[in-house]
Amino acid sequence: MSEKTVKFNIKRQENTESKPYWEEFEVPYRENMNVISALMEIQRNPVNTKGEKTTPVTWDMNCLEEVCGACSMVINGNARQSCTALIDQLDQPVKLEPMSTFPIVKDLQVDRSFMFDSLKRVKAWVPIDGTYDLGPGPRMPEKKRQTAYELSKCMTCGVCLEVCPNVNDSSKFMGAAPISQVRLFNLHPTGSMNKHERLDALMGVGGVAECGMAQNCVQACPKGIPLTTSIAAMQRETNFHMFKSFFGSDHEVE
């Protein structure tokens, strides 16, 4: 009867409006277990440590290899992906909380629409749609490609927003991810043709000027993206853009 188990303490919430509460679970240990496989175990047998039958814990997941960003949650105080959170590397009881900066859908599942809406606002894409073939486009210098590749690792997981002191209910700050995406698409030779539109958006409400430079984002980013360098680069770009738009006429042709 000395079977190894894993203890969990999970912050649960029925729906967006209801009050959160903590519930403890104990699941049988398996080798190389991650947080998601433990949550699946709870889903199979939703009984808490008191032996009471309860509702299965809800969470979000998709790729299971840390590239989609969907399964982000706060594990033992750190915002990260639950797919790569290995039980063997975690202190027990494993404390699971939803990312509090986003509206909670249910239990550990959050609504990250705020971030996707920001990506739409800053036009984080390269517009190539049209009625005829635009051709291959300009070549990208290798050095730029390397930098862009690092930035392109962003999976919009929301960890940088979760840890940011300036992303909260009383501020409209969009957080690091969308700002870094502006840098990515402005680096792109074709994307840069619309860079002024993205910079305009970054200079709007909740834009780059509202960064408080606490630099938690760059520490927390699971992909190691140089977010603070991106933000600083965009601080510089938006300054040039502001001066050019006010004093100059370059922006009319560039």
Next chain:
Amino acid sequence: MSKQDSSFAIRRLHSLLGVIPLGVFLIQHLLVNHTATRSEEAFNTASEFMGNLPFVLFLEIFIIYIPILFHGIYGIYIAFTAKYNIGGAGYGWHSTYRNWMFSLQRISGVIAFVFIAIHVYQTRVQVFFGEEVNFDMVHQIVTNPAWLVFYIIGIIATVYHFANGLWSFMVTWGFTQSDRSQRVMSYVSAIIFVVVSFIGIQAILAFI
């Protein structure tokens, strides 16, 4: 949407005013105070010179009062729209140097705002009640140990706010982008904090 919005310009103005003119004024003010370490007369001469600059009221209003009110009031708004997340069990990495600086910048800003308001009342406003700004006026204030402690805390908070503000000024205006340049600027700002604090404290102690 973005074109009409002015928050970007306001934030940039907030950052600029913190250094020019407010930071420059802070240094100049502390240097004038520092003349008190030489003698009472030296300070009175220096403060008289400053007080008798041509168009002094105009200078005060446009270089000090308006910038400081704008910077202070908008700064308080910024300070109260943040969610502070230093420390806490399991939140080890949250206690990073820059996150501390972020929180302290806002705390010191609020302290500086209160300190400066009281300081202006105790000195500049008293002129309207027939007092004269001189060595003796400050001496009267800081011989009370409670006020002395208050002034020292106020000076340290204000100087910290300036020194660390310089760091974010350099990022805001696009000078320091790379990790390395930002790190070097952290050292520079720490040195400025120590040196300017020293000047400020040495000056205030000379009034006892």
